[in-house]
Amino acid sequence: MLEIKNLHASVADVEDSEILKGIDLNVKPGEVHAIMGPNGSGKSTLANVLMGRPDYEVTDGDVLFEGESIIEMAPDQRAHLGMFLAFQYPAEIPGVRPWQFLKAALDAKAEARGEQKMSVRNFSKLFDEKVEAVGINPQLVKRSLNDGFSGGEKKRNEMLQLEVLQPALAVLDETDSGLDVDALRIVAEGVNSMRSPERSFIVVTHYQRLLNYITPDVVHILVKGKIVKTGGPDLALEVEKEGYREYLEAAGVSN
Amino acid sequence: MTTQKTISRETDLSGQEYQWGFVTDVETELAPKGLNEDIVRLISEKKGEPEWLLEWRLKAFKHWESLNESEGEPGWAMIDYPGIDFQDIYYYAAPKGAEEAPKSLDDVDPEMLETFEKLGIPLQERAKLAGVAVDAVFDSVSVATTMEDKLAELGIIFCSFNEAVKKHPELVKKYLGSVVPHTDNFYAALNSAVFSDGSFAYIPPGVKCPIELMTYFRINTEGSGQFERTLIVADKGAYVSYLEGCTAPFRKSHQLHAAVVELVALDDSEIKYSTIQNWFPGTKEGEGGVYNFVTKRGRADKNAKISWTQVETGSAITWKYPSVILRGDNSVGEFFSVALANNHQQADTGTKMIHIGKNTKSTIVSKGISAGQGNNTYRGQVQIMPGAENATNHTQCDSLLVGDKCGAHTVPYIEVRNPTARLEHEASTSKVSDDQLFYLMARGLSEEEAHHMIITGWSRDVIKELPFEFAVEAAQLLKVSLEGAVG
Numbered sequence: 137m138l139e140i141k142n143l144h145a146s147v148a149d150v151e152d153s154e155i156l157k158g159i160d161l162n163v164k165p166g167e168v169h170a171i172m173g174p175n176g177s178g179k180s181t182l183a184n185v186l187m188g189r190p191d192y193e194v195t196d197g198d199v200l201f202e203g204e205s206i207i208e209m210a211p212d213q214r215a216h217l218g219m220f221l222a223f224q225y226p227a228e229i230p231g232v233r234p235w236q237f238l239k240a241a242l243d244a245k246a247e248a249r250g251e252q253k254m255s256v257r258n259f260s261k262l263f264d265e266k267v268e269a270v271g272i273n274p275q276l277v278k279r280s281l282n283d284g285f286s287g288g289e290k291k292r293n294e295m296l297q298l299e300v301l302q303p304a305l306a307v308l309d310e311t312d313s314g315l316d317v318d319a320l321r322i323v324a325e326g327v328n329s330m331r332s333p334e335r336s337f338i339v340v341t342h343y344q345r346l347l348n349y350i351t352p353d354v355v356h357i358l359v360k361g362k363i364v365k366t367g368g369p370d371l372a373l374e375v376e377k378e379g380y381r382e383y384l385e386a387a388g389v390s391n
Numbered sequence: 392m393t394t395q396k397t398i399s400r401e402t403d404l405s406g407q408e409y410q411w412g413f414v415t416d417v418e419t420e421l422a423p424k425g426l427n428e429d430i431v432r433l434i435s436e437k438k439g440e441p442e443w444l445l446e447w448r449l450k451a452f453k454h455w456e457s458l459n460e461s462e463g464e465p466g467w468a469m470i471d472y473p474g475i476d477f478q479d480i481y482y483y484a485a486p487k488g489a490e491e492a493p494k495s496l497d498d499v500d501p502e503m504l505e506t507f508e509k510l511g512i513p514l515q516e517r518a519k520l521a522g523v524a525v526d527a528v529f530d531s532v533s534v535a536t537t538m539e540d541k542l543a544e545l546g547i548i549f550c551s552f553n554e555a556v557k558k559h560p561e562l563v564k565k566y567l568g569s570v571v572p573h574t575d576n577f578y579a580a581l582n583s584a585v586f587s588d589g590s591f592a593y594i595p596p597g598v599k600c601p602i603e604l605m606t607y608f609r610i611n612t613e614g615s616g617q618f619e620r621t622l623i624v625a626d627k628g629a630y631v632s633y634l635e636g637c638t639a640p641f642r643k644s645h646q647l648h649a650a651v652v653e654l655v656a657l658d659d660s661e662i663k664y665s666t667i668q669n670w671f672p673g674t675k676e677g678e679g680g681v682y683n684f685v686t687k688r689g690r691a692d693k694n695a696k697i698s699w700t701q702v703e704t705g706s707a708i709t710w711k712y713p714s715v716i717l718r719g720d721n722s723v724g725e726f727f728s729v730a731l732a733n734n735h736q737q738a739d740t741g742t743k744m745i746h747i748g749k750n751t752k753s754t755i756v757s758k759g760i761s762a763g764q765g766n767n768t769y770r771g772q773v774q775i776m777p778g779a780e781n782a783t784n785h786t787q788c789d790s791l792l793v794g795d796k797c798g799a800h801t802v803p804y805i806e807v808r809n810p811t812a813r814l815e816h817e818a819s820t821s822k823v824s825d826d827q828l829f830y831l832m833a834r835g836l837s838e839e840e841a842h843h844m845i846i847t848g849w850s851r852d853v854i855k856e857l858p859f860e861f862a863v864e865a866a867q868l869l870k871v872s873l874e875g876a877v878g
Contacts, residue, residue: 187833191825215835227830231848240844241834248835280848297834 137336138163138186138305142197145185154195155181157361163305166333170347170372171340173358174380179340180224182358183309186338187221188214201305215241216248218304222294222323229281234293235263237281238300245301266299270326291319295326306330307338310346317345324349344376359383421615422483428452431584434483438553438588441560451573451583458577465577468739469768469800470708475682480647482585484615524549526590526606538602546595547631549604552620555591562593566624570653570690570716578649578684578710582618586651589619594629594660603858605634616647623653625660625695632663634861645707646671646681654689654697658719661696662689665857667865670705672872675763677735680707687711693719693748700856702865703730703738704872712770714743717751717779724753727853729865731872732765732797741771741802746779746812755786758850761797762873768800775812782809788818791849793842793873821849843870 140161147153155178163169173179185192186199188211199207206214229237239259246253254262267274272292282290298306310323327337327350339350347355347369355371356363357380364383365371422433431452435445464475524538526549542549548559555563573583590606608619625631648670656662664687673680683706689697699713715724726742744753759767773784790799801818823845831841847854847866854862 187829189829210838211829211832212835212837212841215833221833223830223833225826227824227826229827229830229845229848231851232844237831237834237844240836240840241831244835244837244840301834 137165137167137202138338139200139203140186140197141200143182143185143194143199144196145181145192145194148191148193155192155361156185158197159358159361159363161356161363163336163338165304165336166331167353168327168331168337168339168350170350170352170355171338171358171363172342172344172355172372172375174384175342177358178361179342179358180309183221183307183338183340186214186307187211187219212244213248215301215303216245220298220301220303220306222298222306222308222310222326224309226282226290226294228283228285230283232281233279234277234281234296235260238263238297241297241301262300266296269329270296270299271322272296287316288319288322291322295322298326298330302330304334305336305338308340310339310341320346321349344372347372357383359387362387420483420485421481424481425478426452426480426482426585430482434585434587437483437485438556440556443564444556447568447573448584448586451580452585454573455577455580455584458580463577468710468770469766469802470710470737470739472682472708472737475645475647477581481615482618483587485587524602524604526551526604527609542600542602545598545601547598547600548591548593550591552586552589552591552622555622559591559593562624563591563622566622566653566655567620568653570655570688571651571686576686579651579686582620582649582651582686585616586618586620589621589650590623591621592623592631592633594625594631596626597628598626599630600632603632603634605636607636616649618648619650621650621652622655623662623664624655625657625662627657628659629657630661632858633665634858635664635666636669636864645679647684648681648706649684650686652685652687652713654687656689656691656695656697656722658693658695660692661698663698664689664700664713665861666699666701666703667861667868668701668703668705668709669868671707672705672734672736673707675734677707680736681705682708683710684708685711687713688716688743689714689724690716691719691722691724694721695719696723696725698723698725698727698856699742700725700727700853701729701740702854702857702861702868703728703740704868706738707736709736709738709740711740712742714745715753716745716747717753717782718745718747719751720748721750721752722748723751726753726755726757727856728756729758729760729850729853729869730767730769731760731869732762732767733872734763734765736763737766739768739770741769743772744774744784746773746775746782746784749778749780749782751779751782753782753784755784755788756852757786757788758853759788759790759799760793760846760850760869760873761790761799762793764796766798766800768802770802770804772804773806773814775807775809775814777808779809780811782812784812784814786814786816787852788816789849790818790820791846792820792822793846839870842873846873 140159143156143159145156171179188209194207198205201217243253267277270292276289351369355367357365422430431448435448524542539550571579573580592604594600623633654662670681670683691697697715703709713726717724724744730738730740732738742755755771757769759769761767769788775782788801792799799820803816827845828841831844847869854865857865
């Protein structure tokens, strides 16, 4: 599904700003990978680089999605291939209704893939179903996209988009240590209901708490832009208990 | 809903930058270039006008002449242009044979019908827009007005200005210049002297006009000015929604447009006036484009309401301040505006709300979008006169910047002469943020679609005030007008 090979990335147009320093990762269909690491390790950067955020520049290595290199692609092209990024802080867009936005996103994807656009009637039905499934306040989706939404409402809205767009690979940027239990649960419910043998997830998180609700197949520890350890779900529990000290020391960083 | 057919349905709005830029090949009758008393007399004669109107024009011309000699064009707006040579303009351009108003559509030049068809405004019976009566003005002449008969059954008069002068002189005489006198300003004086044609509407007492009235203005002839005059009168308790659209061909020289619009809302009546102004904005390099100097004003009597909604995407220069004189108690004035200045466009636009009556209320929502090297200025005046007890005004002025070479300016004037007034003024300036763009693109929208969605969303408070079919066109226009400004 996704193959990351020796990925190096820097902040665009800033010298000596390398954040990702050679990442290798292989995500197979149906797998859930968790990426954990201390603050400043590059977790959020990795999530954003995968989706093509222009603030970062890939300086070496490659990322293949279903065998095709995507590093030269714009974010929308990656979305059309079936990639999705759930944002840590979704942007607020005044005057744009979630319904209108999601229909446009779905249409753009269908058009790029040469598929038939969904009719307004069918889309409305799908949208209403998903709104109920995700448990988002129906009044909220009549308002502006994320504008004035609470943290939890924004998360639900991200999960609504995940449900409607049905991506093949979803990257969840949940690095915020301030995420409350409610928000964690919302994200976990979204992921668990969407898990399937064809769909993969990369969950980026600081604390193990989120992994109480989502059981990953593989856990990676990211320190200073490199994956320093890979293991099973137990690795997350270990980190929860011991912290990142061991890994930071090994990387030559004092905590 | 019968008005579902959109006005722009004939126009493919993707790809090209200004696709209303074609020229219609018709034989045109032109008066000699330049402005003098003889030209004013000639225009009046061509139109077969009565003596009183000629006198009215001449008075205005004298006033304009003296203004031109003393102070010239007004210079207070934040616009920069080389000045206009008023002797290098055609003041009368008409498709040949059009002095006589066509009796029916069969008499209208097929080229002309095709022009309006291309603009998405079919005039023929079979293809007419549902729910809209159209007055089509080509250069100096109204070529056709649809649904006139149907409206007449309700006592509603909707016809070209020229026709109104002939058939309803008493109404024209009573209200012409009553809201915008010829002494009002330089361009109002010019218009009063040489106005060519335009639309006239009268809604009798208590009648709610069941369909939208629309005038579509088209400048065709090179080097010609367009000086139309619109007069709308809503009698007591009447209601009308009026739409105005405009385009012009692609020309490397500038064209002058100086219109006057007067609205008269008598007691308990309501006039809703919507404009989509899409005159040729000039090339990317700033060549050509329409100079749009327009005076629009309404008078609201007791319990009357006047609402201006405008989407201004065209013109090289826009100088326009649709205003309301709230002279009746409990009258209401509204101004909703989206103005876009892209490439080298300059817009200086806003409104005046003059509160005279008690409990008068006004609302101003102005959205200025600047892109490329465009310059956008909101200029507004809210005036509370001594007798305007309990007057209220709410003003909201938002500017959006796209790129880093454009400018946004806000110039509000507030004058309060009654202590019971309540005024609120909010202003904001924002940029389309990279976070917003990335968010939308990560969901599959192209960069251009993302920009468009952010900008129309931002303008929604204004666009939602437009009648449905105009709202669709407005959103599309914003998209086309911004092409090339992003990325």
